Amino acid sequence: MAARRTRGQARSRAAREFVSEVEEILDRMRSDLADLADARARGRLDADLANRLFRSAHSLKGIAGMFGFEGMSELAHHLEDVLDGLRMGRLAADAPALNLLDETVELVTGLVGGGDGDAAEAEAAVRAMIARIEAALEAPAPPAPPDELDGLDPQLLRALTEYEEHRLREALRRGCAIHLVEASFEILSFEEGLSELTRAVRDGGEVISTLPAPGDSADSQIRFSLLVGSDVAAEELRGRIDVAGATVRELRAGVRSAAATSAPQPPGPQPDAAATESEPPRAGEGNGELESLKSISDTVRVDIRKLDELMNLVGELVIQRGAIGAIAERLLRDPATAKIGRELGKVHKALERRLADLQAGVLEVRMVPLRQVFEKLSRVVRRLRRDSGKDVSLDIRGGDTELDKLIVEQLADPLMHVVRNAFDHAIEPAAERSAAGKPAVGTIRLDAFQRGNHVVIQVADDGRGIDADAVRARAVRLGLLAGDESLSRKQLLELVFAPGLSTSAEVTETSGRGVGMDVVRENVNALGGLVQLDSEPGRGTTVSFTLPITLAIIQALLVGVDDQRFAIPLNAVLETLLVDAPTIQRSEGREFLNLRGEPLPLRRLHAEFGLAAPATGARQAVVVVGLGDARVGVLVDRLEGQQDAVIKPIQGPIRNVRGIAGATELGQQGTVLVIDVAALVEDSGHRREAA
C-alpha cells in the first residue's frame, strides 16, 4: 500500500499542498456543517459555527484564487455570501439553506478530487450551483422583528457591530437573559484571565460582545465587559465564574421559566454530542483575531508520506540496534573482551530505551481520532435521510478513539458501506417497525473503543436482522452451497461475506448491486483487521471491525517451521504453549485441544503452507492467536523469540497471498514473512470446502 502510494503519479509539490490544504478546509467545513445542522435541530443557530464556517469559506476562496481555480474560488465566494446571510439573519437557517451549503461543499470536494474530469461538465455544475445560491439570496428576507432592543443602554448598543447586534436580537428572541459581566485583569496576564472568563461564561451562555470597559481600575489593570446572552439567571452565572472581582449585572431578564432553563438541552440521549463536542476547549475561541492566529501557528500539517519515511527510518534504526546488541553479546562471551562487551551492552540498553521513545513518538504523531471518519458517516446518513425520506437516527460514541491515520483513511469506505447497508436494507420502513412493536425511528449505532492492542468499531442497527434462510437460498442459487448441506446459523451468516451475495433482494442506488461484504472483509483484512457479523432476526445486526492500532512497527513473535521462519504479530498472540502430542484430539479430521476447559481449534502451519512435516516429537509448540473473540492455536516447530518488525507490503505479480500479511527484514536473519492472523482465524471458523 505504502509503496504504491510513494510511487503514485508525481503530482507537483505545490499542487499536492494545495489539495491537502483544500481538503483540510473542506473536512473542517463538513464537520462544522454537521454540527450546525444538529444545533439547528435543537432549535438554534450556533453563531460560533456559522462564524467558523464563514472563515473557512474565506480561506478557501483565497487559496483557490491563488492557485487559479476560478470556479472553486467563485463557489467559495458564494458560500461566504450564504453564511454571511445566515449569521446576519438575512437568510433563514432552514433546511434548504443548509442543504445548499452541504451541496456546495460537496461540489467543491468533487472539483478537488476529479482533477481530470470533464471540464465543461464541472463548469456547468458550478454555474448551476451559483445560480441556485443567488436565487436563494434574492428571496425575501424574513420580516424585520419589532425592536426588542428598546430599553437597553444606547451607548452600549452603539458599540456593537452589525453582527453583534444581530446576535443580541437573536438571544432576545430566544428568550435569553442578557447580562453584562465585568472583570479587571492585570495587563501583563489579561489574555489568560480573559479567556478563562470567556470560557466560564460560555458554559452558561453566548458571549455576544467583548468590550474594553472604561472604569476606575488600577493602572496596572485593564477592565473588560462581556455582553452575554444566557439561559441562566445572573446569580447562577456569577457562581460559575471563578475570577476574583468579576461582577454580573442583569440587563434584561430571561423569558423562560426556571424549570426550562435548568435543562438547556433536550433530555433525550445526545450521544452525538459526546463525539462532536468533547474537543478540548480551545483557548479564547471566538475571542478575537489574536487567539485565532495563535492557534494556527502551533499546529503543523504534515504529509503522511513524510511520516512513513520517518517510520521507515526508525524501523531501520531498530534493526541496527539489534545488530549492536548482538555484537555486545558476542564480546561479552569472550573473557578477553568481556569488559568492552559490558560497556557496549550498557550503551545498547540506553539506545534501546531512547529508540523506544522515538518510536512511540512517531507512532503517536500518526494517530488521529476516529471522529473524522464518523463525521463523514454522519453526513452520509443525513444525506440518505434527505434523499430517502426514511427517518433513521445515528448514535455516535467513542469518536475520540485513536487509530493510525493510514488505517483511518482505509477504513472510511468499508464503514460507509456497512452503514449504508444498515440504512437501506436493515432498518425497516416506519410502518413495519411500528407493527413489530419497535420505535418508528430506526437507530444505527456507531461505537469505537480500544481493547488491548486493538481498536474495535461496531456498527449496530436495530433493524430486521439477517434472514438466514434467504442467505441460504441465495447461496444455493449461486452455487456456493449444496441444497442439502446443513449449516449452523453462524455458518450461514458467514456466507454473507461470500462474493456476490447481497443480503437483500432489494437493490438501491446507494448500496449498489452485488456490492458485497466480501469487499469490506478484504479491505479490512488488508489492514490486518477482522470483520465479524452478528445478527438476530427481528432485533438487528452488528458488524464489528477489530483493527490493530498501527501498521507501522509491530512486535513480532518469530516461529520456525521446517527450515523457514515466520513472524506472528505479537498483538494477536494470547499465549504460547508446549503441549504433549497425545493431548491433541481430532474430530471430523480437525484437530483441537482442551485449553482450560474450552476447545481450541488447531492449525498446523506446515500443512497450511505446504512445508515438510516435522519429525513428530513428544512436545508441540502452540501459539494461541486471537482476534475479536475468535481463538486459534497454531502449531509450529520452534519458538524463536520476539523482535521489532516493520511490516512491508509484498510487491510483485501475485497480489494477495492468503495467510500472509507482508514481510519484514530482520537484519542478518534475512527477509521473514509475516503471518496474517486474521486470515488464519477466519479460515478456521469456516473452512471453505470449495476452495
Add this chain to the structure above:
Amino acid sequence: MSAPVSAPARSGFDLLARAAAGRGEGADESAAEAELLVLWLGDDAYALPVERVREIVRLRPITPVPRVPACVRGVLSLRGEIVQVVDLRLRLGLAPAQGASPRRRVIVLNGEDGQLTGVLVDRVSEVLRLREDALRPPTERDAGTVAALAPYGERFVSVFDVDRLLDVAGE
C-alpha cells in the same frame, strides 16, 4: 523507499549501456530507438525493454512464499522493499537451472501500477540499441510472452512483453 538505484548496479549498467552505444551506428538520431537488455537462459538469448528495468542485482537468498505458483520463487528485500522473484526458466516451462552459478542475476522490473518484480535469469550480457523498425513480429504467438524479435548478430532474440511475462497468476 525512494533510495536511488545503488551505485554498483548503476555503474555496471552504465558500462553495459556505453559498450552497446559504442557498437551502434549512432548516425540516424531521428529514428525511434529501442534499447534492449539481453539475458540468457542456457544457450538461448532473450531481451527485455530497458525502460522497464529498474536495476540488476546478484542472486541472493530468496525467502520462499507459500501458496503461489511454482515459478514465483519467493521474495527478496531490495533496500527495504519486498519484491517477488519470478524464475524465468520456470515461467517459460523450461527445466530449472542446475547447480549454482555466480553469473545468475535478478533483473528488477517495473511492473504494472508501480509494483516491482524480480526476474531470475542465468546471466545478463549487454544492452542492445537498435532502430525500432528493425523489430519483427514473433513467429508464433501461442505463448504470448514474446512481443517481438530483434536482430542480434546472425540470429534473433525474443523480446518479452513485460506485462504478459509478469502475469503469472494463471499458472
